Amino acid sequence: MKTLLPSLAAVALLALSACDNKDPQVVSSQAPDPQAAALANAAPVELPPSIKADVTFRCNPGNSLAFVTFFEGDKQALVRTDKAGTATKLTAEEAGQPLKAEGYELTGTPKLATLTLPGKGKLTCKA
Numbered sequence: 001m002k003t004l005l006p007s008l009a010a011v012a013l014l015a016l017s018a019c020d021n022k023d024p025q026v027v028s029s030q031a032p033d034p035q036a037a038a039l040a041n042a043a044p045v046e047l048p049p050s051i052k053a054d055v056t057f058r059c060n061p062g063n064s065l066a067f068v069t070f071f072e073g074d075k076q077a078l079v080r081t082d083k084a085g086t087a088t089k090l091t092a093e094e095a096g097q098p099l100k101a102e103g104y105e106l107t108g109t110p111k112l113a114t115l116t117l118p119g120k121g122k123l124t125c126k127a
Contacts, residue, residue: 049073053110057125066117066125070110075099077106081117 033039049071057066069078069087074095078087090099090106099106103118113125 049076055110055127057113057115057127059115059123059125062120062123064120064123066115066123068106068110068113068115079104079106079115079117 052070052072052074054069055067057068058064059066064081065083067080067083071077075092077090077099079090079101080087088101088104090101090104092099103116105114105116107114108125111127115123115125117123
């Protein structure tokens with residue numbers, strides 16, 4: 001038994017010495033990104049503006065309601081004439097200019113605004 005143990009150790013060392021350790025390779029669980037070059041050359045992305053105010057206006061003449069979401073930067077707003085209705089996006093080239101879409105125009109602030117709607121004309125609206 002005493003001679004068998006050193007013999008087994010010698011055989012194990014001989015088997016390990018047969019391994020080729022010339023070119024060690026690093027194994028990683030992360031695959032290379034196939035879009036890395038495209039992402040590196042992509043144009044910067046502009047994030048959408050955050051909401052500045054979400055307002056319910058009472059508009060005259062007609063005593064109607066308008067639901068307007070104002071966004072930071074004063075270049076965009078969403079207008080709905082029904083609380084659950086589809087929103088229309090109004091935009092302006094620069095802050096301070098009227099926000100417009102086809103048939104729509106909005107000027108003013110979240111407290112007092114002038115809103116032009118298709119079929120209703122120009123309305124004066126108060127929050």
